[in-house]
Amino acid sequence: MTSELADSQHQPSSGGANLGSALVVEHLTKRFGKRIAYEDVSFEVGYGEVFGFLGPNGAGKTTTVRTLGTLIAPTSGSATIARIPLSAESGPAIRARISIMPESPGLYLRLTVAENLECFARLYELRDVRSRIDRVLQAVNLSDRANDLCGSLSKGLRQRVALARALLSDPTVLFLDEPTSGLDPVATRDVHDLLIALRERGVTIFLTTHRLEEAEKLCHRVAILNTTLRLIGRPDELREQLFSRNLEVRTRLQLDEPARVFNGLANVESWEQSPSGSYVLNVTDPDTAAPDIARALVHANVDILSMSESHHSLKDVYLELIDEDVEAKKR
Amino acid sequence: MSFSWTRVGAILQKELRDYRRNRFVIYTMSLLPLIFIAAPMIQIFAINVSTTSGLFDAHIGVTLLYMLILPAVIPSVLSTYSVVGEREQGTLEPILSTPIHSEEFLVAKALAALLPTLVVSYVIFGIFLGAVAAFAHPAVASAIFERNHLLVQLLFTPLVAGWSIWAGIAISTRMSDVRAAQQLTVLASLPPLAIVALMSFNVITPSLGLTLGLAAALLLVDGLAWRAVAAMFDRERLVTGRR
Numbered sequence: 238m239t240s241e242l243a244d245s246q247h248q249p250s251s252g253g254a255n256l257g258s259a260l261v262v263e264h265l266t267k268r269f270g271k272r273i274a275y276e277d278v279s280f281e282v283g284y285g286e287v288f289g290f291l292g293p294n295g296a297g298k299t300t301t302v303r304t305l306g307t308l309i310a311p312t313s314g315s316a317t318i319a320r321i322p323l324s325a326e327s328g329p330a331i332r333a334r335i336s337i338m339p340e341s342p343g344l345y346l347r348l349t350v351a352e353n354l355e356c357f358a359r360l361y362e363l364r365d366v367r368s369r370i371d372r373v374l375q376a377v378n379l380s381d382r383a384n385d386l387c388g389s390l391s392k393g394l395r396q397r398v399a400l401a402r403a404l405l406s407d408p409t410v411l412f413l414d415e416p417t418s419g420l421d422p423v424a425t426r427d428v429h430d431l432l433i434a435l436r437e438r439g440v441t442i443f444l445t446t447h448r449l450e451e452a453e454k455l456c457h458r459v460a461i462l463n464t465t466l467r468l469i470g471r472p473d474e475l476r477e478q479l480f481s482r483n484l485e486v487r488t489r490l491q492l493d494e495p496a497r498v499f500n501g502l503a504n505v506e507s508w509e510q511s512p513s514g515s516y517v518l519n520v521t522d523p524d525t526a527a528p529d530i531a532r533a534l535v536h537a538n539v540d541i542l543s544m545s546e547s548h549h550s551l552k553d554v555y556l557e558l559i560d561e562d563v564e565a566k567k568r
Numbered sequence: 569m570s571f572s573w574t575r576v577g578a579i580l581q582k583e584l585r586d587y588r589r590n591r592f593v594i595y596t597m598s599l600l601p602l603i604f605i606a607a608p609m610i611q612i613f614a615i616n617v618s619t620t621s622g623l624f625d626a627h628i629g630v631t632l633l634y635m636l637i638l639p640a641v642i643p644s645v646l647s648t649y650s651v652v653g654e655r656e657q658g659t660l661e662p663i664l665s666t667p668i669h670s671e672e673f674l675v676a677k678a679l680a681a682l683l684p685t686l687v688v689s690y691v692i693f694g695i696f697l698g699a700v701a702a703f704a705h706p707a708v709a710s711a712i713f714e715r716n717h718l719l720v721q722l723l724f725t726p727l728v729a730g731w732s733i734w735a736g737i738a739i740s741t742r743m744s745d746v747r748a749a750q751q752l753t754v755l756a757s758l759p760p761l762a763i764v765a766l767m768s769f770n771v772i773t774p775s776l777g778l779t780l781g782l783a784a785a786l787l788l789v790d791g792l793a794w795r796a797v798a799a800m801f802d803r804e805r806l807v808t809g810r811r
């Protein structure tokens with residue numbers, strides 16, 4: 238049930254022609270033995286786009302990142318990363334163009350910040366290692382900690398070093414796997430600010446998260462994953478499409494024949510009576526539906542007490558999708 | 569894609585930096601040599617020069633063999649730590665996400681174990697020779713300084729170490745517990761010593777040709793071990809490996 242929403246192709250804001258997609262993923266599936274990590278996942282990410290991969294724990298986010306990062310091989314399906322088709326041989330070439338910030342920073346704790354970065358700069362065979370290190374440390378506001386041992390840094394600072402490390406090679410696609418998981422609110426905000434700065438610079442980012450607000454705040458588009466892809470779209474589109482399609486009507490008295498009032502209306506797709514006695518109407522467009530409904534009710538001699546769009550947050554829908562899955566998984 | 573010595577150097581440098589600040593490595597590297605120089609020293613000064621020549625040779629042989637246990641054991645400690653240790657720290661995934669090739673990674677890990685092993689082993693052997701020259705009975709000294717014995721030490725130190733290193737890396741790519749991997753590696757590192765033992769005890773008369781032949785054979789085995797370990801190297805397993 239993947240519904241690709243209309244007009245959801247994001248046009249990167251940064252300059253330069255749009256030369257295809259940074260990521261093209263088609264029907265990708267990964268199984269570990271009988272266990273399905275993710276299944277039939279398809280999407281595209283444009284250059285300069287921040288793409289959110291939202292899903293609960295165990296949804297398959299990390300496994301997807303590892304697959305696109307050529308650390309593990311997919312069971313089936315295909316992918317093109319930075320215009321290189323994913324294959325057994327293309328691993329080093331793809332890895333040279335991307336970088337991954339994994340769930341845990343994975344720093345050498347007995348090495349200093351600069352030593353950690355130096356090792357990785359050389360692994361990418363970068364020139365002018367010194368100035369690169371200075372630049373990425375500046376980007377994450379850690380210039381003054383260059384000579385501190387990583388073991389002496391707080392969790393939030395380690396995360397920032399890991400981000401600096403991922404920026405060293407100016408990757409075509411930057412993969413961030415739950416970049417703020419386990420951080421306190423202040424450290425989380427710091428990381429968010431850094432990511433917003435990267436977004437403004439036009440860096441292509443694939444970001445996984447289980448936090449809805451994070452996806453909403455940082456991403457141009459969001460895909461909701463729970464083993465299979467559920468939805469893809471801009472956060473505002475998702476909200477519109479999913480969350481404001483209901484009108485709730487409260488009347489002074491119960492309708493004698495609600496079906497006769499509501500069924501004929503063009504904009505009303507379905508309706509039901511809620512336990513509290515109000516009517517919840519599923520509408521295509523609340524703006525055109527509301528006047529029609531009001532007229533029909535007045536015509537039927539019913540007093541309207543209130544009419545309102547049900548305000549679901551993105552969270553409700555997210556939880557609903559996830560709940561459906563939990564039910565489905567129990568089988 | 570070409571083999572990059574820059575990447576090998578990057579891992580090697582970080583490894584050596586890590587050793588210097590790793591208490592476990594420092595202790596191992598300083599205690600093991602102490603043990604392995606004390607025993608042969610005592611042995612050398614305890615040799616009764618007037619025993620039968622067979623017994624005398626055996627004493628000399630044990631002593632020299634002792635000196636080769638060091639290059640077998642040090643790398644099993646270091647190389648085992650190198651893969652399992654990275655996995656435990658969660659540093660393996662970031663490293664393997666870079667453009668590094670499996671061969672580069674393995675060569676870097678092997679060199680990181682080999683270089684300190686060679687330095688320590690040769691220095692210890694040098695100290696041992698110095699002590700023998702200065703203080704041991706002349707008959708003992710001349711037996712130790714016999715050309716073929718020296719050649720065996722010189723050649724077999726890196727070769728024995730090489731075998732231990734590949735055994736250690738092979739075992740540690742398959743195991744997730746550092747300690748268990750180390751114990752297994754120490755065992756696995758012993759077979760080459762058997763050859764050396766035969767020569768040290770003059771069971772096989774260590775002629776120059778034979779020594780060189782065996783050394784070449786061991787070199788070949790080390791080379792094949794590298795290929796085998798590289799073929800076994802499985803990123804997916806290392807990254808997702810269930811503990």
Ligand SMILES: Nc1ncnc2c1ncn2[C@@H]1O[C@H](COP(=O)(O)OP(=O)(O)O)[C@@H](O)[C@H]1O
Nearest residue numbers: 269272274293294295296297298299300301808
């Ligand atoms: N090496 C593995 N072997 C077996 N199952 C795995 C392995 N790695 C992940 N899985 C399973 O795949 C699913 C997705 O995991 P993961 O990608 O880590 O999810 P997320 O990152 O979204 O929390 C989970 O059910 C997990 O148990």
Ligand SMILES: [Mg+2]
Nearest residue numbers: 298299300340
């Ligand atoms: Mg995860």
